[in-house]
Amino acid sequence: MKDLELQDTLGPEALDQLFLEARSQNGWRDTPVDDATLEQLYDLVKMGPTSANCSPARFVFIRTAEGKEKLAPALSKSNVDKTMTAPVTVLVCHDMEFYEKLPELFPHGDAKSWFTGSPALIEETAMRNGSLAGGYLIMAARALGLDCGPLSGFEADKVEEAFLAGTTWKVNFICNIGYGDPDKVWGRLPRLSFDDACVMV
Amino acid sequence: MKDLELQDTLGPEALDQLFLEARSQNGWRDTPVDDATLEQLYDLVKMGPTSANCSPARFVFIRTAEGKEKLAPALSKSNVDKTMTAPVTVLVCHDMEFYEKLPELFPHGDAKSWFTGSPALIEETAMRNGSLAGGYLIMAARALGLDCGPLSGFEADKVEEAFLAGTTWKVNFICNIGYGDPDKVWGRLPRLSFDDACVMV
Numbered sequence: 001m002k003d004l005e006l007q008d009t010l011g012p013e014a015l016d017q018l019f020l021e022a023r024s025q026n027g028w029r030d031t032p033v034d035d036a037t038l039e040q041l042y043d044l045v046k047m048g049p050t051s052a053n054c055s056p057a058r059f060v061f062i063r064t065a066e067g068k069e070k071l072a073p074a075l076s077k078s079n080v081d082k083t084m085t086a087p088v089t090v091l092v093c094h095d096m097e098f099y100e101k102l103p104e105l106f107p108h109g110d111a112k113s114w115f116t117g118s119p120a121l122i123e124e125t126a127m128r129n130g131s132l133a134g135g136y137l138i139m140a141a142r143a144l145g146l147d148c149g150p151l152s153g154f155e156a157d158k159v160e161e162a163f164l165a166g167t168t169w170k171v172n173f174i175c176n177i178g179y180g181d182p183d184k185v186w187g188r189l190p191r192l193s194f195d196d197a198c199v200m201v
Numbered sequence: 202m203k204d205l206e207l208q209d210t211l212g213p214e215a216l217d218q219l220f221l222e223a224r225s226q227n228g229w230r231d232t233p234v235d236d237a238t239l240e241q242l243y244d245l246v247k248m249g250p251t252s253a254n255c256s257p258a259r260f261v262f263i264r265t266a267e268g269k270e271k272l273a274p275a276l277s278k279s280n281v282d283k284t285m286t287a288p289v290t291v292l293v294c295h296d297m298e299f300y301e302k303l304p305e306l307f308p309h310g311d312a313k314s315w316f317t318g319s320p321a322l323i324e325e326t327a328m329r330n331g332s333l334a335g336g337y338l339i340m341a342a343r344a345l346g347l348d349c350g351p352l353s354g355f356e357a358d359k360v361e362e363a364f365l366a367g368t369t370w371k372v373n374f375i376c377n378i379g380y381g382d383p384d385k386v387w388g389r390l391p392r393l394s395f396d397d398a399c400v401m402v
Contacts, residue, residue, distance in 0.1 A: 006346060006380055007218055007346040009344065009345045010211075010215050010218065010219075010344045010345075014211050014215055014344065015344060017211065018211075018340070018341075018344060019245040019249065020248055022248070024250045031207065035401065038399075039395050042395050042398065042399055043395070044216065044219075044220040044221070045220075046398065047220045047221055047223070047392065048220065048336065048339070049225045049339065049349070051351075051352070051353040051354075051374070052353075053390040053392075055392060055393055055398070057398065058398050058400075059398060059400070060399075060400045060402055061399060061400070061401050061402065063401065064402060067402035070402075101393065101397075104391060105390060105393070106390065107390075124328075125353075127325075127328055128328065128332050128353070128373065128374060129332075131328070131330075131332030131333050131335075131336070132332050132335055132336040132339075133336070134329075134332075134333055134336065135249065135332070135335065135336020135339075135340070136336050136339075136340065138249070138250065138333075138336075139219070139249075139337065139340040140220065143210065143211045143215065143216060143219060143220075144210045145207060145208040145209050145210045145211075150250050150252070152252040152253075152326075152329070153252075163400075163402070172329065173252070189254040189306060189308075190305060190306060191247040191248065191254075191306075192247065192306070194240050196302075197243065197247065197258065197259050198239075198243055198259070198260045198261075198262060199259075199260070199262070200236065200239070200262050200264065201261055201262065201263045201264065201265060201267075201268035201364070
């Protein structure tokens with residue numbers, strides 16, 4: 001139970017690790033990532049909020065050479081090396097039948113009925129909330145001291161044929177995970193200013 | 202420049218604050234959130250990765266009674282009270298013409314040309330990366346000691362008519378921000394187990 005004191009802001013080192021100094025990685029150190037760490041990662045990610053707790057995100061953790069070889073032909077050229085050498089490559093997916101779990105995940109009401117027969121709402125909800133979980137994944141990995149290399153340059157149909165055949169899962173994006181090689185990080189790109197991206201009302 | 206030591210995992214209190222003990226809020230304490238905090242929040246969120254640094258997310262921070270009144274008719278009934286009383290209500294938006302900023306944001310190549318004439322790719326990229334930024338917003342707010350109450354129960358066309366007319370921005374979801382009232386938090390809902398949501402390859 002939370003007490004009535006306000007929570008503090010995290011310290012500057014934590015803000016650096018999560019946001020300000022964290023960088024997308026193009027190369028990796030040899031340090032492996034063990035399966036227990038991936039379970040701990042999921043146990044953080046799953047707690048992030050989704051609408052009506054719909055929890056559409058699903059994750060394929062590729063750690064083996066065989067898995068990487070199956071993935072390689074689906075990647076754009078510039079994403080092959082960094083993915084083949086990453087300790088873990090995560091397919092960030094969502095289940096297009098996520099609503100089948102709503103009686104368990106949201107027992108307050110008949111949330112499943114909001115979706116049945118509404119393919120546009122299903123797709124929008126899966127994409128929004130699956131992507132939110134992708135954001136939680138990146139933040140949770142960084143919170144655990146891991147580095148990320150997210151990427152969208154791949155052919156989704158090939159990834160789905162290789163890894164998701166016979167399921168109702170679709171791939172959203174891919175995120176390499178491990179301990180980054182700082183020598184392979186690119187220069188930081190600019191960001192939009194507050195005034196370019198935000199409005200105060 | 203990062204040194205070659207591995208980063209530590211954040212401490213248990215930080216993991217609680219970001220993920221494990223953080224809860225979606227239905228009521229708020231009187232403590233206000235000042236504009237400087239919102240600028241600090243954006244300065245964290247903007248650093249989160251997006252594909253080719255495309256940065257499609259835009260944010261409308263509603264802090265005034267007039268702004269709240271304009272928003273109220275667009276909200277589902279159960280979302281009105283908690284939104285009217287929240288210190289700040291954020292419209293998490295994305296700019297459907299985000300690619301116009303790519304010459305500035307991604308000077309490595311002609312990334313703008315990937316999108317021109319491809320409305321499906323524009324929409325998918327805006328939704329994926331705008332939602333990722335929504336995930337960063339929730340995590341950044343929590344990192345700053347704030348609480349969140351994200352919600353999808355609203356009529357997007359009414360929100361856009363009231364706040365985004367004449368722009369190329371679309372609303373994705375809404376997130377109330379402030380210091381939550383722990384007495385108004387609901388019981389924690391279940392989550393999918395690792396084996397239900399994850400596959401190891």
